Amino acid sequence: MPENIAFRTPASAPAWQRWLIYSAVARIAIFTAIAIGLGFSVRSVLSSLGWMSKTATPLQSALAGLSIELSATVIAYLALVCLIERRSPSELSLRAFPAYGLAGLLSGFLIFSTVVGVLWLCGSYHVLGINAHVDWLSGVLIAGAGAGIGEEIAMRGVLFRIAEEGLGTWWALAISAVFFGVAHIFNPSATPWSSLAIAIEAGILLALVFHVTRTLWACIGLHAAWNITQGTIYGIPVSGTDAKGWLLSSRTGPDWLSGGAFGAEASVVALLVCTSVSAVLLRIALRRKSIIRLRKSRGVTPSCEATPTS
Numbered sequence: 391m392p393e394n395i396a397f398r399t400p401a402s403a404p405a406w407q408r409w410l411i412y413s414a415v416a417r418i419a420i421f422t423a424i425a426i427g428l429g430f431s432v433r434s435v436l437s438s439l440g441w442m443s444k445t446a447t448p449l450q451s452a453l454a455g456l457s458i459e460l461s462a463t464v465i466a467y468l469a470l471v472c473l474i475e476r477r478s479p480s481e482l483s484l485r486a487f488p489a490y491g492l493a494g495l496l497s498g499f500l501i502f503s504t505v506v507g508v509l510w511l512c513g514s515y516h517v518l519g520i521n522a523h524v525d526w527l528s529g530v531l532i533a534g535a536g537a538g539i540g541e542e543i544a545m546r547g548v549l550f551r552i553a554e555e556g557l558g559t560w561w562a563l564a565i566s567a568v569f570f571g572v573a574h575i576f577n578p579s580a581t582p583w584s585s586l587a588i589a590i591e592a593g594i595l596l597a598l599v600f601h602v603t604r605t606l607w608a609c610i611g612l613h614a615a616w617n618i619t620q621g622t623i624y625g626i627p628v629s630g631t632d633a634k635g636w637l638l639s640s641r642t643g644p645d646w647l648s649g650g651a652f653g654a655e656a657s658v659v660a661l662l663v664c665t666s667v668s669a670v671l672l673r674i675a676l677r678r679k680s681i682i683r684l685r686k687s688r689g690v691t692p693s694c695e696a697t698p699t700s
Contacts, residue, residue, distance in 0.1 A: 494611020
């Protein structure tokens with residue numbers, strides 16, 4: 391089976407372009423610089439409008455956070471793909487959203503509901519009541535759409551994809567998982583164990599979802615639904631951030647089971663459930679022979695694009 395690589399360095403590119411424009415480090419640096427610059431610019435505009443102040447309405451605060459996240463990552467990614475890699479961003483094709491995006495949303499809901507179900511059977515998760523007036527707006531817009539789109543573009547669309555193109559699938563899985571875990575070490579109530587758990591259960595799982603489907607919509611849907619289901623529905627902290635959900639809940643038992651103050655993502659249950667799903671995806675990749683091997687050089691054409699596969 392041919393390697394499904396989105397971008398290959400043009401064979402005619404001179405040495406300086408290969409290092410300063412087309413290399414993995416250069417493309418990641420270009421994306422990062424554009425994203426940071428756009429993020430600060432949008433934040434400044436919204437601050438001047440009062441949307442970042444303490445007096446801002448919940449809707450303004452939610453839309454401000456979403457605008458900063460999306461403007462930075464989406465525009466930076468399109469600039470990287472269209473101007474540097476000079477290809478169509480097929481991994482973000484809107485035609486793939488109905489199938490892969492909705493499948494991702496359903497998968498995220500089912501996976502995290504399985505985690506909660508096992509915690510409930512183990513006597514760790516308890517429903518105390520129902521909050522019919524829950525403020526779901528920030529959870530859906532920021533923890534759901536914002537984190538889902540922003541983090542997946544950065545971690546899977548940029549870091550994993552580019553690392554896979556240069557170093558192969560195995561190294562890309564390891565590198566992107568480590569970065570994803572480290573990115574959560576500064577969250578409230580985070581511990582070395584919670585970051586390790588996030589790296590394995592989410593970092594590897596979401597990277598394999600992208601590897602198998604070759605579309606970011608599946609990753610975005612799963613990530614968004616995971617956060618919304620966890621916080622907005624089941625009332626469990628999302629990566630250490632307190633969440634008030636539709637269900638008023640509590641968790642008891644040792645931290646290795648309940649996840650402690652960080653949330654169920656730090657539970658061994660989440661680790662086992664997600665690792666099981668990752669194992670299924672890895673088996674699919676191995677059967678398809680789609681694992682990209684590390685090679686010293688890849689010669690190429692700039693027009694080879696990844697195509698979502700079913």
